[in-house]
Amino acid sequence: MIHLLYNEWIKASHKISTWLMLALYIILTPVIYFIFQNFTVNIQGDDLKVAEAFLFNIESVWEITTFFSSYLVWLFVFIIVSITADDLRHNIWKQHVIEGLNRNQLITSKIVLILILAFFGSLITGIVACITLLDSGVVFVMADLKVILDISARYFLYLTAIMILSLLVVILIKSSGLTIIMLLGWFWIAEPIIRWIDKSEFTQYLFANSFNDLITNPISKLMELPDFQLASEHAIIATVVWIGVILGLTFLKVNKSDL
Amino acid sequence: MQTILEINNISKQYRSVLALNQVSLTVQQGMVFGVLGPNGSGKTTLLSIILSSVFPTSGTYSWFGSHSEAEARKKIGTLLEKPNFLPNLNAVNNLKMVANVKGVPFDKISDALKKTGMYDRRLSKFSTYSLGMKQRLALAAVLLSDPEVLVLDEPTNGLDPQGIVDIRNLIIDLSKSGKTILLASHMLDEVEKVCTHVAILKSGKLVGSYEVGTTHDSSIKIEIGASDMTVLGSYLKELPEAKDLKKVNGYYLFTAHTDFDLASLNKKLLEQGIAVNHLRKIMPNLESAFLSATGGTQ
Numbered sequence: 177m178i179h180l181l182y183n184e185w186i187k188a189s190h191k192i193s194t195w196l197m198l199a200l201y202i203i204l205t206p207v208i209y210f211i212f213q214n215f216t217v218n219i220q221g222d223d224l225k226v227a228e229a230f231l232f233n234i235e236s237v238w239e240i241t242t243f244f245s246s247y248l249v250w251l252f253v254f255i256i257v258s259i260t261a262d263d264l265r266h267n268i269w270k271q272h273v274i275e276g277l278n279r280n281q282l283i284t285s286k287i288v289l290i291l292i293l294a295f296f297g298s299l300i301t302g303i304v305a306c307i308t309l310l311d312s313g314v315v316f317v318m319a320d321l322k323v324i325l326d327i328s329a330r331y332f333l334y335l336t337a338i339m340i341l342s343l344l345v346v347i348l349i350k351s352s353g354l355t356i357i358m359l360l361g362w363f364w365i366a367e368p369i370i371r372w373i374d375k376s377e378f379t380q381y382l383f384a385n386s387f388n389d390l391i392t393n394p395i396s397k398l399m400e401l402p403d404f405q406l407a408s409e410h411a412i413i414a415t416v417v418w419i420g421v422i423l424g425l426t427f428l429k430v431n432k433s434d435l
Numbered sequence: 436m437q438t439i440l441e442i443n444n445i446s447k448q449y450r451s452v453l454a455l456n457q458v459s460l461t462v463q464q465g466m467v468f469g470v471l472g473p474n475g476s477g478k479t480t481l482l483s484i485i486l487s488s489v490f491p492t493s494g495t496y497s498w499f500g501s502h503s504e505a506e507a508r509k510k511i512g513t514l515l516e517k518p519n520f521l522p523n524l525n526a527v528n529n530l531k532m533v534a535n536v537k538g539v540p541f542d543k544i545s546d547a548l549k550k551t552g553m554y555d556r557r558l559s560k561f562s563t564y565s566l567g568m569k570q571r572l573a574l575a576a577v578l579l580s581d582p583e584v585l586v587l588d589e590p591t592n593g594l595d596p597q598g599i600v601d602i603r604n605l606i607i608d609l610s611k612s613g614k615t616i617l618l619a620s621h622m623l624d625e626v627e628k629v630c631t632h633v634a635i636l637k638s639g640k641l642v643g644s645y646e647v648g649t650t651h652d653s654s655i656k657i658e659i660g661a662s663d664m665t666v667l668g669s670y671l672k673e674l675p676e677a678k679d680l681k682k683v684n685g686y687y688l689f690t691a692h693t694d695f696d697l698a699s700l701n702k703k704l705l706e707q708g709i710a711v712n713h714l715r716k717i718m719p720n721l722e723s724a725f726l727s728a729t730g731g732t733q
Binding site for chain 1: 483486487488489490504505506508509511513517519520521522523524528531532533535536537538
């Protein structure tokens with residue numbers, strides 16, 4: 177597996193877009209958080225910065241950073257989609273199979289790459305949250321570790337789920353641009369419309385909503401607005417089931433199709 | 436002699452098109468086996484199936500008598516009509532990926548690049564290479580793992596004359612070193628020059644299988660002329676051994692069995708008072724075998 181991962185590294189590291197996307201993630205994660213903190217809200221006639229208006233604790237800091245970072249998942253999606261589309265466009269998968277790989281290894285190496293990117297994304301978000309905590313002087317207690325691990329694990333699962341979905345879609349469509357347009361279209365337009373039309377519990381478990389509900393919306397929480405999200409455990413179970421279905425379809429597609 | 440590849444009744448259907456129809460072949464160790472056929476005859480489909488990139492609709496194949504396909508493919512080097520490499524990577528990085536898949540140490544990359552004359556351009560991106568250079572890089576990838584078997588699909592397509600000679604010489608050199616080679620081509624002279632055995636495909640069906648250099652066909656052509664062509668024609672029409680009699684370029688041309696005795700014919704014609712002034716036996720070659728098998732005309 178290490179040598180297959182090394183091949184993924186060769187492919188990813190020689191694409192300018194990979195470095196650009198990673199750099200954007202590293203830069204934008206703290207920048208968005210910084211902008212949010214300095215956003216002014218009007219409370220009882222006083223204009224206050226968000227950081228001053230609300231009592232921040234470790235949980236809220238972690239939830240805010242993961243919430244805003246979650247919008248940057250598309251940078252990782254771009255990396256996966258771009259590398260896979262290159263493989264398909266230039267018949268690299270076909271060549272790898274001819275040279276002696278089996279089809280499951282092609283998918284497995286991509287899944288490992290996705291896990292590494294998801295870990296990297298979670299780590300960067302965690303580092304930003306830690307820096308923010310140090311800056312704000314919030315006191316850390318051991319009980320907070322469980323909260324941090326829970327939020328980070330859900331964020332890791334969120335990144336993994338969306339990237340695995342993007343892998344399946346790019347294998348089906350074979351075009352990076354179209355894949356990203358379709359995914360964005362589904363996540364931001366199609367599924368919200370479906371859920372707006374059909375407000376049944378079933379539509380809550382569509383994949384985009386299941387994935388999104390892994391991330392707590394800190395704004396609703398801070399403003400004490402009604403929570404329309406799935407309970408954390410339900411979102412986790414739904415996402416894990418979706419990941420299983422998507423992976424199953426991916427392996428099926430690659431193992432049953434001509435290259 | 437060890438059986439390297441055994442193909443049993445392989446068929447491939449693409450929607451309404453039957454690309455391969457019940458093809459069976461056996462390739463033994465040390466053979467240079469040519470798969471000959473016109474464009475669209477199913478050669479590339481057959482190679483794609485035995486290299487596992489395309490699934491057969493029915494039929495089976497096995498490499499080295501085993502069913503462990505992926506491991507078997509690591510012993511096979513391939514040179515395809517269009518080399519598959521990533522355009523944004525240089526030669527070294529593209530070969531590193533091949534070496535990783537084949538389980539070959541990276542220190543063999545320099546040697547392979549030197550042998551194929553690509554060492555000086557090793558750091559240039561693949562997208563900047565000419566077609567000839569791309570083929571040389573594919574060749575370097577083949578040499579990297581010192582494979583037991585080579586599968587070549589139209590390897591000289593698009594190459595300049597020097598490139599064609601280089602590839603041809605390489606095939607001959609490799610076959611001399613005992614490698615088994617499977618070559619798909621629509622170029623008769625290419626196959627005839629390098630192959631020991633040939634199978635002919637037409638519209639996905641195997642229509643002939645021969646050993647090159649031996650008689651491919653049990654028939655020969657006889658070209659004959661005489662001072663009085665009318666009398667000669669009448670005599671030949673009555674001759675039971677003369678098949679497909681026709682007049683071509685002022686001579687009679689007919690098909691006969693390979694053991695047809697020309698001296699005896701000449702003697703009989705003399706006895707009939709027919710003075711023969713032109714008599715030629717046309718031995719069958721791969722071209723005639725190919726045309727006969729595919730229904731083409733000379």
